[in-house]
Every structure is written in C-alpha cells, then in structure tokens.
C-alpha cells in the first residue's frame with residue numbers, strides 16, 4: 001500500500017509533517033530546560049509513540065536513555081475496550097529515575113491514567129508526560145500532562161504512529177479517516 005492508496009482512505013490532513021516538526025522542536029527545548037543537569041529516561045508507549053519518540057529524542061540536546069512499554073486497549077476498533085493490557089514491560093528498573101512518558105495521543109485518558117499509577121508505584125524520582133495529541137475527553141480523567149503538542153477535536157485520527165486496525169501508522173502526517181473506512 002503506498003501513500004496514494006492510503007490517501008483515498010483519508011478525509012483530511014489535520015496536522016502536517018512541518019507542523020509536527022516545529023512543535024516537537026518547541027517541546028524539546030522546554031524538556032531540555034526542565035531536565036538540565038539531570039539524567040532523563042524516555043519511556044515510549046508502543047506502538048503508537050514510535051514516531052514521536054524517535055523525532056522528539058533527536059530534537060533534544062540533552063543525552064537521554066530510552067525504554068519501551070507496550071500496552072493496548074484499542075484492539076482493532078475506534079473505541080477503547082476499557083481494559084489496558086501490558087504486552088511488553090520495561091527492560092529497566094525506574095526506581096530513583098527521572099521518567100518522561102512519551103505518548104502519541106491521550107484520548108479517553110484511560111491508558112495514561114493506568115500507566116501513571118503503574119509506573120508511579122515503581123518509585124521513580126519524577127514522572128511526567130509528553131504527548132503529541134490530546135482529545136477533549138482526557139479532561140474527564142484526573143491526569144497531569146506537562147507537555148501537549150496539539151489539542152485536537154474528538155475525531156478518530158491516524159498517521160505518524162497512530163493506527164486504525166494496525167494501518168496508516170507510516171503516514172508522515174496526522175489525518176482524519178474517511179467514514180467509509182470504519183463504517184461510520
């Protein structure tokens with residue numbers, strides 16, 4: 001499937017690659033400042049956060065270490081199942097470490113609130129969150145998100161790591177899906 005084929009499934013481009021790059025540079029400067037002189041561990045949430053993690057990490061000036069956790073609550077649909085499953089745990093012990101969770105999107109907030117309590121119980125020196133995208137429903141959950149790239153409307157989005165049924169992750173931008181694709 002090439003980008004042209006994927007394009008037929010899209011309704012619109014919501015955030016361009018250029019806008020994403022500029023935003024990540026802005027966030028990286030703030031993160032560099034916040035963690036100056038401290039060792040930072042980036043925890044990427046697979047699979048959606050791969051692109052954000054790769055580009056944000058390269059936009060940072062400070063040296064960081066990286067680890068990954070895989071959780072899933074969406075399966076093949078556009079609605080969270082409500083059940084968060086660990087598919088892969090961290091390789092490292094985060095006790096006493098400064099940890100920054102890197103996410104692609106906070107939608108219902110369910111994944112993140114579960115992650116914050118799970119990682120928080122492991123005794124990190126600090127625990128913060130950086131997400132590229134956030135939807136309005138996240139406000140219903142009491143979660144503290146320090147860095148947000150874009151607040152977006154409540155519509156299912158794909159691209160730049162985000163999938164629908166595992167497809168569209170490799171689009172370089174964030175777009176909305178045409179209703180015919182998911183039967184909407």
Ligand SMILES: O=P(O)(O)OC[C@H]1O[C@H](OP(=O)(O)OP(=O)(O)O)[C@H](O)[C@@H]1O
Nearest residue numbers: 046047048072073074107108109110111
């Ligand atoms: O705020 P929420 O409603 O919990 O949604 C956000 C989560 O959903 C997506 O992951 P998904 O479960 O689809 O796994 P994936 O990253 O492998 O696609 C996304 O990457 C976030 O981790």
Ligand code: HPA
Nearest residue numbers: 107155156157158162163
């Ligand atoms: O809008 C979305 N798109 C893709 N994956 C998601 N996971 C939560 N919300 C979304």
Ligand SMILES: [Mg+2]
Nearest residue numbers: 048074162163
């Ligand atoms: Mg997904």
